[in-house]
Amino acid sequence: MASSVFLSHARADRSVARQIYQELVKAEIRCWLDEAEILPGESIIGKVEAAIDEMDFLAIILSRTSVNSTWVQAELRLAMTNELQEARVRVVGLLIDDSRVPGFLRDKLYIDLRADFMAGIEQLASFLRGEAPAVPKPKQAVLAEIVENADDELWRRYSTKRLRKSAFAQLLRSLTDDELTAAVAVGARWKGYKQWEGGLIHLIQQKTDSDHMIARRVLRRLVDLGLLELATDLNYSKLNEQAYTYGPALIPLRHFAVRSRMFDFLPPPPPERLSEILAANTSCHIVSDGWYAMSVAEPVPHEDGGGQIKAVVQQYKPERAWIFQSANDRTPEVLNEWRSSSDWSLDPFVSSGNQEIVGFPLARFDDLGVLR
Numbered sequence: 001m002a003s004s005v006f007l008s009h010a011r012a013d014r015s016v017a018r019q020i021y022q023e024l025v026k027a028e029i030r031c032w033l034d035e036a037e038i039l040p041g042e043s044i045i046g047k048v049e050a051a052i053d054e055m056d057f058l059a060i061i062l063s064r065t066s067v068n069s070t071w072v073q074a075e076l077r078l079a080m081t082n083e084l085q086e087a088r089v090r091v092v093g094l095l096i097d098d099s100r101v102p103g104f105l106r107d108k109l110y111i112d113l114r115a116d117f118m119a120g121i122e123q124l125a126s127f128l129r130g131e132a133p134a135v136p137k138p139k140q141a142v143l144a145e146i147v148e149n150a151d152d153e154l155w156r157r158y159s160t161k162r163l164r165k166s167a168f169a170q171l172l173r174s175l176t177d178d179e180l181t182a183a184v185a186v187g188a189r190w191k192g193y194k195q196w197e198g199g200l201i202h203l204i205q206q207k208t209d210s211d212h213m214i215a216r217r218v219l220r221r222l223v224d225l226g227l228l229e230l231a232t233d234l235n236y237s238k239l240n241e242q243a244y245t246y247g248p249a250l251i252p253l254r255h256f257a258v259r260s261r262m263f264d265f266l267p268p269p270p271p272e273r274l275s276e277i278l279a280a281n282t283s284c285h286i287v288s289d290g291w292y293a294m295s296v297a298e299p300v301p302h303e304d305g306g307g308q309i310k311a312v313v314q315q316y317k318p319e320r321a322w323i324f325q326s327a328n329d330r331t332p333e334v335l336n337e338w339r340s341s342s343d344w345s346l347d348p349f350v351s352s353g354n355q356e357i358v359g360f361p362l363a364r365f366d367d368l369g370v371l372r
Helices: 011-026 044-054 070-086 117-129 139-148 152-158 165-174 177-189 197-208 212-224 250-260 274-279
Strands: 005-008 057-062 091-095 109-112 228-230 243-246 284-288 291-301 308-315 320-324 333-335 355-357
Touching: 005 011, 011 057, 011 117, 091 117, 109 117, 139 165, 139 177, 139 250, 152 250, 177 197, 177 212, 177 250, 197 212, 197 243, 212 228, 274 291, 274 308
Parallel strands: 005 057, 057 091, 091 109, 284 355
Antiparallel strands: 228 243, 284 291, 291 308, 308 320, 320 333
């Protein structure tokens, strides 16, 4: 049996609400719309409260008008109160224009009706029938949840003392799609102390497919949010363009975005387990307290010609090294000594890629259970 739905909308969006209502009724979905349900003389507030309690879902039509509508906000509060009490999702967003989705709604299910209205309605009907999986969460919500679920070691590794986890998660939820894409792209590009305004605007244009004016507006928004800060090493009032340095949240955003695997212009996350180190087809190097692990893209031969080396794990105290000859090696050579770069015909440290600092113990790294 299909779930029922309450349509919450601003008065300005009534024509869209009627169209959604008619299509859902045709699809034999039980749907509640105020003008179709409330008779003259009946209590509007009482009927709405009863309907929200009775319906399985509240679908809020998201537009520039509705996000600021007092009436819509009141209906939403009722539904979200029930959601908390019942510990299940009850709110679905229906996006009809390019309005900024409120931060507290970004981790809700939502359906985009902008590109193809009828396809969106069919997706909503399928969801209410239980035929379709849950609507994918926005990238902002996924990133915020990754941050909120980060353990202490991961948070210390990526964050700064100026950044609080809860504030960072809320910042992520407040970003529009263009702002998030721009911030991740800018963070991925960052090298050195500062970047020039013209280069940042050009990058934002490329990644968000926007014109110069919109890209400039997005850049200003990133500054307002503290993701970027004005550079102060020179007097830029005498120059043609401003320079910017990164705020405390920009680089952590880059790291968490890489871990999310949601941005195709970012590299894959660095390996953090022995199996990942061995399987890596690019060189990599991670360091922790008391040990390090390193892998090269192509195995390198021993200095004495006796075999080859794909990866090495070195423990400092007591000194012990595990030498893996290939990605499939599960019986590494174990040496109770320090292995230096002179043990290879080619210095693997030169080509081991960027060093990633981690903070977990060797036992956690050893997901194959072979480092004994």
